[in-house]
Each structure stands twice: as C-alpha cells, then as structure tokens.
Amino acid sequence: MKNGFRQSMAWLHTWSGLLVGWLLLLIFMAGTASYYRDEITRWMRPELPRSTVGSDEAAARALHFLQEKAPLAESWSVTLPDARNPALRVFWRNPESMATPPAPGEKRRRRGGGRFGNATLDPASGGEVTARQTRGGDFFYRLHFDLHYIPVLWARYLVGFCAMFMLVAIISGVITHKKIFTDFFTFRPRKGLRSWLDFHNVSAVMALPYHAMITYTGVVTLMFMYLPWGVDAAYPKDENAFFSEAFARMAEVEGPATGHAAALPIQQLLDSARREWNGTGAAGFTLYRPGAANAVIDLHQRDGRRLSVDTASLRYDAVSGKRIDASPAAGGATRTRGVMYGLHLARFADWGLRALFFVSGLIGCLMVASGVVLWAVKERPKHAKSGRTGFGLRLVDALNIGAVAGLPIAFAAYFWGNRLLPLELAERSAAEADVFFYAWGAALLAAFVWPKRMMWAWQLYLGAALFALVPVLNAITTRTHLGVTLPQGDWVLAGFDLCMLAFGAVLAYCGWRMQRWQPPLSAAEKKRRQQAAAAGAPA
Structure with a gap:
C-alpha cells in the first residue's frame, strides 16, 4: 500500500489507465463510430439508390x-x-x-x-x-475488437486485456475521488494541472454509467473465448451443440432436394411471420432447396425495441406455407447475455438514443485522451527541475500527440481514401484500411521526430482541414453532396457531411488553443521571477 488505501487506488488508477491508454483510445474511437456503421457504409457507397419500396x-x-x-x-x-x-x-x-x-500451384483465396x-x-x-468495394462502417466495427493486421485471436485477447484494465481504472477512479459529485460541477480553466485534472474528472463522471456499462458488456461479448473451460468440460466433442442449445437455434436443414414445386409467394410467408411476431417484420430470410418440393424457408425477425440482440426465427414449408419449427425459448442466462450484448451494440436505439450513445462515446474518448495527457502534464515540472526531458516523458509526449491528434487524421484519411482510390482497384476495401494506417503511422512518426507543443497544433490543424474538406471532396467526386441531399431531405448523407464540418471546426479550435497555450509557471519559476523583479526594482 502506498500511504493508505485511497492513495494506493490513485496509483493503480494512474498506471492502469496509462499503460493501455493509447490503444484504448483507438478502441473507444472506433467503437463510437460503429454506432453509425450503417450510415457510414451508405455514405461510402454513394452509388446505392435511395428507395422507399416496402x-x-x-x-x-x-x-x-x-x-x-x-x-x-x-x-x-x-x-x-x-x-x-x-x-x-x-x-x-x-x-x-x-x-x-x-489452378495448379495457386492457393484458393x-x-x-x-x-x-x-x-x-x-x-x-x-x-x-x-x-464501389468498401468495408464502410464495418471497418470501424471490426477494428474496435479485431485491431486489423494482427491475428484475430491475439487481437481479441489484447482488447479484452485493455477492457479489464479499463474496468480497474473506473473502479479505482471512483474510490479515489471521494467528492465525485462535486467533481462533476467543478472546472477551473487556465489553471494548468488543475484544469487538466478538472477536465478529466468532468469527462469521467459525466458519462460514468455509460463507461462502466460499455466496458463490462464489451468483455461479456467475448466471454466464451476468454473463459472456454466450462464449454469444453460439458461439451468436449461437440462445441457447436452447446451454441445450438445455449442460443436457442433451430436444427440445421439437412437432406437433398426432392421433386419440383413452386413456392408460395413470399408475401404470404412474410404476412404469416408478422402475425406470429405481433406486427414486427422480417430482417431477411434463407430459402433452402429452392424450387424443390421439400423447400423450406427460415424467416428472421427484425431488431425491434428490445434490449436483447437475440431475435426469433420461424421455419415454414415454402410450398404449403405450414409452420414447421420456431427458435426455442431461451433460458435466463442466454437472455441475460443477449441483453448485455444488445446494450453494447445499441441496435435497439432510435435516432435520439443513438445520438446519446454516440455523445457518451465521444466523452469517453475525451476521458481517455485527457487521462494520458494529464500524466505528462504532472510529470513535466519534475523534469524541468533537472533541466532535461527524460526518455519516459518524451515517449509519452510522442504517443499522446500521435494518438490524440493523429487518430483524427487517420479517420479523416479513411474517408478521403474512399473517394480518391480508383473504383476498379483490386482489393479496394483493404486499400482503404491501408490508407487509415498509413496516415496514422505518418502522424506517429512525426510525433516521435518532434514531440513538441507546435506538433500538437499542426496535427490538429491537419485533422481539421481533412475533416472540413470531406464535404468538398464529396461534392467534387459524387452527386450525393449537400446541394442535393439537403433539398431531398436525405438526412443520412447530409448529416454525415455536416458532422464532418463540425468535427473539423472542433479540431481547428483545439489547434488554435494549443498554438496559443502557454504552460503556467511552476512555483519555483514564479519565485525566481519575483526575486529578479525585486532585485531590479529601484530603491
């Protein structure tokens, strides 16, 4: 223990957040963007028509x-x-x-x-x-738990490790701040270290329930990978049997096609499913053995307003329309897991609640970013006394610039890549992802070369320009620009462009503040200046 329980929790809070802070910021930013993965995908595929067909x-x-x-x-x-x-x-x-x-000698891709x-x-x-070929918003969704480039299994273990550290940081942070309610209403600007600490406290407390929920449910989504021993013990030879029973799945359709017969019109089957689901429609369906006399069809319920991510399915004889099977009722543990998974994905949310989730995610990004910056701000006076910047502080400064200011550059570059890469380019979706990491790598490299305050301003200005010019680039390269989408009332595409402008304005303001920011004088420096002024004053 370090001078008592609360002091020990403060130490634990600092290091559990700092050690994974930069990777955690990437996970938070990508996960926050995933709340609008469908809207991002639609913007990144402007060729798709807007249709109101039932x-x-x-x-x-x-x-x-x-x-x-x-x-x-x-x-x-x-x-x-x-x-x-x-x-x-x-x-x-x-x-x-x-x-x-x-072909001979060729691997099947x-x-x-x-x-x-x-x-x-x-x-x-x-x-x-x-x-155009693109992963769209799914890139951010997969990035926030698969990390790209590295093996999926290792990536998910690494993300789970970061999530556990985040939980430790949240719990130890709550214990550390004995005046947590007061911290929510306290912000003192232009006070140096005190201002950074206030900002970190406000961003943490403002969305504390969200931070705890999203971190814990993120671990739950991959719980069978992190804790596989129970499944291995109960189902040593057939893991798929466990998932079929635990997640209330219908039996697989087996057997060859026999005979020929015309299936019922799909409208009749969809109407039957809607009656079974009390008016909720189908998200899609799978028709097995099409054209055969024994064809069957599985209809999958659309996500509704339920918290659980699990949805029901119905199986019909596609020729007679008779209901054959339905997904069995799930047990309590399965329903609990479905609710937690649903809370993490927020598919149930309408536009207002989705926006609240998105804003809470942005606040989480600010919390993580201010936490890693706060450590450097606290350490700098110690190094100033010795007259040199140590390796640890220089490393943290570079990582802070490359992550906090560099990641927005990478996000904006991803959208630029979608509009500028040739449409006929092979593996185009992979090339868009490469653009993201090339831009981020360049930002990190620049930060390591010169981890100074002006590098903060330059990278923030660059991110602001890239975001603000996305609507301009969109207008030059497509016909789905603001001049078209606003009059048509297409708020998905128009909203994306407007959000890009908003992000650009915020980053530009942050760059302007950083360019003009002067670190407050330490107590020793103030004392020296006062002594110098007194010595030079006339008698």
Whole structure:
C-alpha cells in the first residue's frame, strides 16, 4: 500500500489507465463510430439508390433475381432493406460440384472458390447495382475488437486485456475521488494541472454509467473465448451443440432436394411471420432447396425495441406455407447475455438514443485522451527541475500527440481514401484500411521526430482541414453532396457531411488553443521571477 488505501487506488488508477491508454483510445474511437456503421457504409457507397419500396416488394424482386442468377443453388439468403440501410443484399450457395478448383500451384483465396455468390440490388427495380468495394462502417466495427493486421485471436485477447484494465481504472477512479459529485460541477480553466485534472474528472463522471456499462458488456461479448473451460468440460466433442442449445437455434436443414414445386409467394410467408411476431417484420430470410418440393424457408425477425440482440426465427414449408419449427425459448442466462450484448451494440436505439450513445462515446474518448495527457502534464515540472526531458516523458509526449491528434487524421484519411482510390482497384476495401494506417503511422512518426507543443497544433490543424474538406471532396467526386441531399431531405448523407464540418471546426479550435497555450509557471519559476523583479526594482 502506498500511504493508505485511497492513495494506493490513485496509483493503480494512474498506471492502469496509462499503460493501455493509447490503444484504448483507438478502441473507444472506433467503437463510437460503429454506432453509425450503417450510415457510414451508405455514405461510402454513394452509388446505392435511395428507395422507399416496402419489404414485401423488395423480397419478391430479390427472389426473381436469384431465380435467374442462381437457379441451381442449394440455398438463397436475402437481407431486406430498412430505414438505416437501403441496400437489398442477396447471397447464394451453389452445390459442391460447382465450386471452381484453384489452378495448379495457386492457393484458393476464398473458401469454396465459386461456390458462394452475392450481389447488391436496387429494391425498386430488382436490378444489380455496381457500387464501389468498401468495408464502410464495418471497418470501424471490426477494428474496435479485431485491431486489423494482427491475428484475430491475439487481437481479441489484447482488447479484452485493455477492457479489464479499463474496468480497474473506473473502479479505482471512483474510490479515489471521494467528492465525485462535486467533481462533476467543478472546472477551473487556465489553471494548468488543475484544469487538466478538472477536465478529466468532468469527462469521467459525466458519462460514468455509460463507461462502466460499455466496458463490462464489451468483455461479456467475448466471454466464451476468454473463459472456454466450462464449454469444453460439458461439451468436449461437440462445441457447436452447446451454441445450438445455449442460443436457442433451430436444427440445421439437412437432406437433398426432392421433386419440383413452386413456392408460395413470399408475401404470404412474410404476412404469416408478422402475425406470429405481433406486427414486427422480417430482417431477411434463407430459402433452402429452392424450387424443390421439400423447400423450406427460415424467416428472421427484425431488431425491434428490445434490449436483447437475440431475435426469433420461424421455419415454414415454402410450398404449403405450414409452420414447421420456431427458435426455442431461451433460458435466463442466454437472455441475460443477449441483453448485455444488445446494450453494447445499441441496435435497439432510435435516432435520439443513438445520438446519446454516440455523445457518451465521444466523452469517453475525451476521458481517455485527457487521462494520458494529464500524466505528462504532472510529470513535466519534475523534469524541468533537472533541466532535461527524460526518455519516459518524451515517449509519452510522442504517443499522446500521435494518438490524440493523429487518430483524427487517420479517420479523416479513411474517408478521403474512399473517394480518391480508383473504383476498379483490386482489393479496394483493404486499400482503404491501408490508407487509415498509413496516415496514422505518418502522424506517429512525426510525433516521435518532434514531440513538441507546435506538433500538437499542426496535427490538429491537419485533422481539421481533412475533416472540413470531406464535404468538398464529396461534392467534387459524387452527386450525393449537400446541394442535393439537403433539398431531398436525405438526412443520412447530409448529416454525415455536416458532422464532418463540425468535427473539423472542433479540431481547428483545439489547434488554435494549443498554438496559443502557454504552460503556467511552476512555483519555483514564479519565485525566481519575483526575486529578479525585486532585485531590479529601484530603491
């Protein structure tokens, strides 16, 4: 213990936050952006049409397309459009005999090479839409727990490690601040270290329930990877059986196709499912053995206003319309896990609640950023006494600049890459991700070369310019700019451009403040100046 329990918690809070702070900031920023992953994806695929066609019409057009495109497929899957994602996506799985074998000496790059297919359709016409290849908002979603480039298993263990450190920092921070309610209302600007500490306290306390919830539920989402021993003990030879039972899944469809028969119109099956679900529609469906007399169809319920991420499914005979099966009722543990997972993803949220989650995530980013900067601000007077900056402080200064000011540059560069990379570029979505990390790497390198205050200002100004010019770049390269989206009332695309302008303005203000910021004088420096002034004063 270091001089008592609370002091020990303060030490633990400082180091548990600092050691993983920079990676935690990346996770927080990417996770916060993921609340609008569908909207980001739509902006990054401007070729997709905006359609108000109903789900039943879209489903019928999707089946018509699949009948012509993949008549011999073993199964068809359709993801129906909704208010946030207007795209109509179709997938199919061909028989094993139709798989394209790799050329001699060539590795198969995609599982089943030629056996699986997909397409994006216009819900209004049913025609295939050629849209640019991009991962869109899914890049940020995967980045916040897969980290990119490194093996997925190691990445998820590393993210879980950071999440546990975050939980320790939250708990120890609450213990450390005995006047936590007062800290929420206390901010003293232009007071040096005191101001940074006040800002960190306010950003931490303002969204404290959110910070605790999002960190704990993030660990829960990957709990079977972190704690696999119970599943291994109970299901030593069949792990899939555990997941089928625990998550209330229907049995797999097995057996070959027999005979030929026309399926019922999809509208009748969708109407039947809506009655079963008390008016809630379907998010999509999978048709097994299409065109056969024993064809069956699984309808998947759309996410509603429930907290749980788990949704129900119904299975029908696609020819007679008779209900065959339904996903069984989940147990208490499964429902609890579904609610926690749902809280983390916030799919249940309407536009207002989603915005609140997004703002809370931004406050979390400020909390982490101010925490790592606060350590450097506290350490600098100690190094000033010796007249030299130590390696540890220089390292932290460089990482602070590269993460806090450099990550916004990387995020903006990702959107620039989407508009500037050639549309016909092979592996285009991977190239967009490369642009993100090239930009971040350049920012980190510059910070290590010259970790000074002006580097903060330059990187903040660069991030501001990149964000503010995204709408201009969008207007030059596409027809979905503010001059079109605002008059049409397309608030998804217009809102994205307006948010880019807002982020640019905030970063520009931060750069301006950093450029003009002067660190407060230490007590020793004030005393020296007072003595010098007194010595030079006339008698």
